[in-house]
Amino acid sequence: MAQQFCTPAMIATPLLLTAILAVVSANPLGRRTMVVHEKRNAVPSGFVQSGSVPASKEITLRIALTNTDITGLEKTMYEISDPANALYGQHLTPEQVAEFVKPTAEGLAAVTEWLSENDISPKSASNAGDLLQITIPASKADELLSTKFSTFKHVESGVESIRTLAYSVPASLKPHIQFVHPTIAFTAPLRGSPGVTAINTKRALGQEKRKDPVEERYPASCATVVTPACLQAFYGIPTAKATSSANNVLGVAGYVEQFANQADLQRFLGALRPDLVNTTFLQNSGGEAVLDIEYTVGLAGGVPVTFISVGEDNNDGVMGAIDIVTSLLGETDEARPTVLTISYGFNEEDLTIALSRGVCQAYMQLGAVGTSVLFASGDVFVPAAPSGCPFITSVGGSAGLPPQVAANFSSGGFSNYFTVPYYQANDVRTYVASIGEQYAGLYNTTGRGYPDIAAQAESVEIAWKGNFTLVEGTSAASPVSASIFALVNDKLIAAGRPVLGFLNPFLYSAAGRAAFTDVTYGTNPGCNTDGFSASTGWDPVTGLGTPNYQQLLTAVGLDHRSH
Ligand SMILES: *[C@@H]1O[C@H](CO)[C@@H](O)[C@H](O)[C@H]1NC(C)=O
Ligand SMILES: *[C@@H]1O[C@H](CO)[C@@H](O)[C@H](O)[C@H]1NC(C)=O
Ligand SMILES: *[C@@H]1O[C@H](CO)[C@@H](O)[C@H](O)[C@H]1NC(C)=O
Ligand SMILES: *[C@@H]1O[C@H](CO)[C@@H](O)[C@H](O)[C@H]1NC(C)=O
Numbered sequence: 191m192a193q194q195f196c197t198p199a200m201i202a203t204p205l206l207l208t209a210i211l212a213v214v215s216a217n218p219l220g221r222r223t224m225v226v227h228e229k230r231n232a233v234p235s236g237f238v239q240s241g242s243v244p245a246s247k248e249i250t251l252r253i254a255l256t257n258t259d260i261t262g263l264e265k266t267m268y269e270i271s272d273p274a275n276a277l278y279g280q281h282l283t284p285e286q287v288a289e290f291v292k293p294t295a296e297g298l299a300a301v302t303e304w305l306s307e308n309d310i311s312p313k314s315a316s317n318a319g320d321l322l323q324i325t326i327p328a329s330k331a332d333e334l335l336s337t338k339f340s341t342f343k344h345v346e347s348g349v350e351s352i353r354t355l356a357y358s359v360p361a362s363l364k365p366h367i368q369f370v371h372p373t374i375a376f377t378a379p380l381r382g383s384p385g386v387t388a389i390n391t392k393r394a395l396g397q398e399k400r401k402d403p404v405e406e407r408y409p410a411s412c413a414t415v416v417t418p419a420c421l422q423a424f425y426g427i428p429t430a431k432a433t434s435s436a437n438n439v440l441g442v443a444g445y446v447e448q449f450a451n452q453a454d455l456q457r458f459l460g461a462l463r464p465d466l467v468n469t470t471f472l473q474n475s476g477g478e479a480v481l482d483i484e485y486t487v488g489l490a491g492g493v494p495v496t497f498i499s500v501g502e503d504n505n506d507g508v509m510g511a512i513d514i515v516t517s518l519l520g521e522t523d524e525a526r527p528t529v530l531t532i533s534y535g536f537n538e539e540d541l542t543i544a545l546s547r548g549v550c551q552a553y554m555q556l557g558a559v560g561t562s563v564l565f566a567s568g569d570v571f572v573p574a575a576p577s578g579c580p581f582i583t584s585v586g587g588s589a590g591l592p593p594q595v596a597a598n599f600s601s602g603g604f605s606n607y608f609t610v611p612y613y614q615a616n617d618v619r620t621y622v623a624s625i626g627e628q629y630a631g632l633y634n635t636t637g638r639g640y641p642d643i644a645a646q647a648e649s650v651e652i653a654w655k656g657n658f659t660l661v662e663g664t665s666a667a668s669p670v671s672a673s674i675f676a677l678v679n680d681k682l683i684a685a686g687r688p689v690l691g692f693l694n695p696f697l698y699s700a701a702g703r704a705a706f707t708d709v710t711y712g713t714n715p716g717c718n719t720d721g722f723s724a725s726t727g728w729d730p731v732t733g734l735g736t737p738n739y740q741q742l743l744t745a746v747g748l749d750h751r752s753h
Pocket of ligand 4: 605606607608609610634635636637638
C-alpha cells in the first residue's frame with residue numbers, strides 16, 4: 191500500500207523550495223548573499239531532535255552540481271529503450287553518459303571558487319564530476335551553509351544522524367547546485383532487505399521429497415512452499431543453463447546485515463538445484479543477502495551473479511545507492527551487470543524532491559548504458575522510493591498457484607515527485623478512471639504509477655543460517671524477475687543482439703505486455719483502507735502482471751522453439 195494513503199497527498203508537502211527565497215542572510219565572510227536552498231517545515235515523523243553537534247566533529251557532505259544536459263540524456267535514454275525507435279538497443283558508453291551529466295564549466299568553476307574562499311578543496315565523487323565531496327568540521331559546515339546542524343534520533347531504532355532543517359547557498363550559486371546531502375533528508379537506518387519476513391522457521395523443508403515439475407505442471411506443494419522448480423513451472427523459466435556467461439552478469443545489491451554465506455547457498459542448491467551445486471557468486475565487498483543470492487544463482491543458472499553491497503561507511507543508504515551506480519558505471523562492459531536487482535528502498539517523502547531526482551537520474555545513467563534496474567516495490571508501510579522513479583522497473587508481489595493473485599502486502603501507488611511517464615500514461619489514466627471517486631484526494635492521479643510488474647512474493651523457501659525457511663516480501667519478487675530478464679539477455683547475446691537495458695518502454699509496448707500474465711484478483715489493504723485492487727490491465731498492485739520467459743523470448747523476436 192502506498193504511503194500516501196496514510197498521509198494524504200494534500201498534506202504531505204514537506205518541502206518549500208522556492209517560496210522562501212526571500213529569506214536572505216550574509217555569510218560570515220560577508221562576501222556572499224546567501225539564500226535558502228532547501229527547507230523542511232518540521233522534523234519528520236519518526237525522528238526527534240536529540241542534541242547539538244560538537245564544533246570539531248568532522249562531517250562529510252556531497253554537493254550535487256547541475257548537469258550539463260540531463261533532459262538530453264533522458265530523451266536519448268528513451269530512444270534507445272523504445273522498441274519502436276530506430277535507435278533501440280544502441281546503449282551509450284559511460285563516456286557518452288558523462289558528456290550529458292558532467293557539470294557545466296561555469297557551475298563547476300563558481301562552486302569551486304566558493305569552496306576555495308572557505309579554504310575547502312573538494313574531491314570528485316562521481317565519474318562525470320557532477321558530485322563533489324567535502325569533509326569539514328561541523329562548525330565550518332554551519333558557516334558555509336548558514337545553518338546549524340544538530341543530531342536527530344530515529345525513534346524506533348535509536349540511531350542518530352546529523353541533519354538540519356534548512357540550509358542556504360550563495361544566491362549566485364543557486365542555479366548550479368541541485369542539492370547538498372546529507373542535510374534535510376531523513377532516512378531510517380538500513381536493515382537488510384526491508385520486507386523480508388522469515389516465517390515458519392522450524393520446518394526442516396530441505397528434507398522433503400519433491401515431485402518432478404515435468405510430471406505435473408504445478409506441483410501441489412507449490413501452493414505452500416515455493417521453490418525454484420515451482421517458479422520454473424509458473425513463469426516458463428528454463429532449467430538449461432545460460433551459455434553466454436562471458437558478457438552477462440546479474441548484479442544483486444543489498445545490505446551487509448542481511449547475512450548469509452556460501453554454505454547456505456550450497457545447501458539451497460543441493461536441495462533445490464542439484465544441477466547447479468558448487469555455483470558461487472562474486473562479492474565485490476563484504477556482505478551477502480541470502481534470499482536475493484539464492485533466487486538469482488538458483489534461477490538464472492549459468493549467469494554469473496555478483497553481490498554488490500551498499501556503502502555502509504557513511505551509514506547513508508541514499509549516497510550508498512548513488513555510489514553503487516558510480517562504481518558500476520566505472521566497470522568494464524564485461525563486468526557491469528546487464529540486470530541489477532535491488533531490494534531496499536526509502537520513504538519518498540523522507541527524501542527531498544531534489545535528492546529523489548538525483549537518485550533517479552543515477553538509475554537513468556545505468557539504464558542508458560544497458561543495465562536493467564529492478565526494485566522491490568516494497569511491502570505495506572515500507573518506503574515507496576525509488577519505485578516512483580520512472581527509470582527503474584518496480585516489482586510488486588504475487589502469490590498462489592497460477593492464475594496468481596496479488597500478495598496483499600504488495601506496495602503500489604502513485605508518486606508525488608515524478609509525473610507519469612509516457613510509456614504508462616494510458617494505463618494510469620485507464621486505471622484512475624476505473625476507480626472513479628474511490629480514494630479521491632488520497633493519491634496523486636498525475637504521478638508515476640508503480641509497480642510495473644509482479645512476481646512471487648509469498649512462501650518462498652530459502653536456506654538460511656543452516657536451516658530451510660520460508661520468507662515473504664517483494665524482496666523475493668525482484669530477484670526472481672531479474673533472473674528471468676538475465677536469461678532473456680543470455681539468448682539475446684547468443685543471437686548477437688544487444689541486451690534489454692532499461693525495460694519499461696519495452697514492457698509497456700504491445701509485444702512486451704503480451705509476455706505478462708495479468709493478475710486481476712487481490713488488493714493491498716493498509717492504513718485503514720481496503721487498498722487498491724488488482725484488475726484487468728495495469729494496476730497499482732501488480733502492474734502488468736507476472737513475466738513469462740518463453741513469451742518474453744517471443745516478444746523480443748527470438749523463436750524459443752528453435753532452441
Ligand atoms: C535449525 O533448526 C533446528 C530445528 O529447529 C534447530 O535445532 C537448530 O538450532 C537450527 N540451526 C540453526 C543454525 O539455527
Ligand atoms: C562440489 O565441490 C566439492 C568440493 O570441491 C566436490 O567434492 C564435489 O564433487 C563437487 N560437486 C559437484 C556436483 O561438482
Ligand atoms: C494478508 O493475507 C494473509 C494470508 O495470506 C492474512 O493472514 C493477512 O491478515 C492479510 N493481511 C491483510 C492486511 O489483509
Ligand atoms: C502530484 O504529482 C505531481 C506530478 O509529479 C506533482 O507536481 C504534484 O505536486 C503532486 N501533488 C501533491 C499533492 O504532492
